[in-house]
Amino acid sequence: SSNIRLAVIPGDGIGTEVVAEGLKVLNAAGVKVETTEYDLGAKRYHATGEVLPDAVLDELRGYDAIVLGAVGDPSVPPGILERDLLLRLRFELDHYVNLRPVKLFPGVETPLGKARPEDIDMVVVREGTEGLYAGAGGTLRRGTPHEIATQESLNTAFGVERVVRYAFEKAAQRPRKKLTLVHKTNVLTYAGDLWARTVARVSLEYPQVETDYCHIDAASMFFITQPERFDVIVTDNLFGDIITDIGAAVAGGIGLAASGNINPDRTAPSMFEPVHGSAPDIAGQGKADPTATILSIAMLLDHLGLTAAAEKVEQAVAEDLVERQGARAVRQTREIGDDIASRVAG
């Protein structure tokens, strides 16, 4: 078969370091891949003022998939790279599913004293193109005592239904077949009503899937006290942002949390990135854990239908994590990448 064409956006800080290891593992998996690097992020912004030129965005549309490391730097005012690069990609490429597994691998230490790997094994299906991330809102009389600032969550039947359907499909494929809607229907009554009605309606088509509901505040607590409650979760953009970080924390840390920004209709390439940020404080020191990126590469392979390669990568990570149990936190970024790559290749 022909080569997979991959756009690579290493980005800022540890982004470049972890992406290098992700690509190393991808190559080790024997997948024929052709990569093109895009220098988007803080450096480009400072050099040219550009964040994501339209021409670059158009070019990106032509790839089979995108790998992103991390963007963001304290030298850039907050929101610019996030909104105009990262979120713009998610919105323009219609990544309406932000898929984030929360899984405690054997051998991984969790801050939860008593949790076992079988207790923490879920998938969060976070909506990626609506809600409070739409950027709607405004400011009046800025800087005066009469200032008001608004921020609007925009939710559509179209947008909610498609992500809910995706989540039901996911749940139907898993052994437990349980889907939990996480929202705050008792306070966000308009948006919550749309989400709850949509889940109730689509659930009729999936009688084999058990559906449940949990408020975001209670869900945040249950991630810590009863993570075994959850199998597949579907939730909006902001709630998904928050609970997947809680998920990362309980499943062994942000160094292991993978994500896929998926366009299930394949009208544009999907984008795979670790949940963590650019971590300027440890950048350039070889301290970053590339595992989250490597697991994101496994998601990319799976998305492209290369299921065997995806499983090989995930399996290699799982073995590495068991082994690492003894010699923890002493390996450099590159060593971890090498170790996993050689398992994949071997």
Next chain:
Amino acid sequence: SSNIRLAVIPGDGIGTEVVAEGLKVLNAAGVKVETTEYDLGAKRYHATGEVLPDAVLDELRGYDAIVLGAVGDPSVPPGILERDLLLRLRFELDHYVNLRPVKLFPGVETPLGKARPEDIDMVVVREGTEGLYAGAGGTLRRGTPHEIATQESLNTAFGVERVVRYAFEKAAQRPRKKLTLVHKTNVLTYAGDLWARTVARVSLEYPQVETDYCHIDAASMFFITQPERFDVIVTDNLFGDIITDIGAAVAGGIGLAASGNINPDRTAPSMFEPVHGSAPDIAGQGKADPTATILSIAMLLDHLGLTAAAEKVEQAVAEDLVERQGARAVRQTREIGDDIASRVAG
């Protein structure tokens, strides 16, 4: 001095059970108090269709403080009692500070394997009268494929500044003197900008207070992995709702989490309530832990200037929690109340 006039809203489910113990402890503290009970909640709603009649609200304004157990029942459609009773009280009585200590008492088991009491000792100052809780938003073409549902976060300079000032005052009074703003300024750019600018401006008046900033997603993670980062937190209504439940989870559970809905200007009575809900699943069984309500009573005493009594109650709870370490989770609601009350009286 004259009696303290207290309005008591036991509410639904375990609300009535825990409030009884709270009042028991209040009496044991030797505080002269005159209580009037209000039967608001699911029962009243079913019997009369009333949630919070205006005349009742006006009467409530006349008390020195309000104690609330919990409201809500599965038999009532979601949102009605929350919005029209609980949130209406917070808004009408201008409870702009929702004060929620997150403190791991010695002897209390935490799901975090390694956390020690000195690591978890913070106070969350949650805004209580604005943000997404304003109820702004709407639905168009409900139930059709073209439905849209919006939900608006309303933030004012007036509302943000007063709660930020309160938080700086709190931070200045504590040994560590550290205040962290929790928000999502990189996505909620309008509201985040108002919050961040307000904190920056007010911080000039508090050079002794160290200020910090943390995104809500990162903060949710740090509550689990590095709770010692935090001293006082100031945040908006929704983020405060979420992180205080995370706080409750890491500090030993919802059975211990107290809160005060405070009107610092004293233009209306403040209201004290446990963070937990009505828990219909365990109602009537004497299984509820009244400690959260008893700690809320301590906050009430403190608010009314009865500092010595407040400390006595908190001290009694602390002793009880150390003692309970051995004989955990076997005492009934009433026994816990009795034990703490006799410590307070003794």
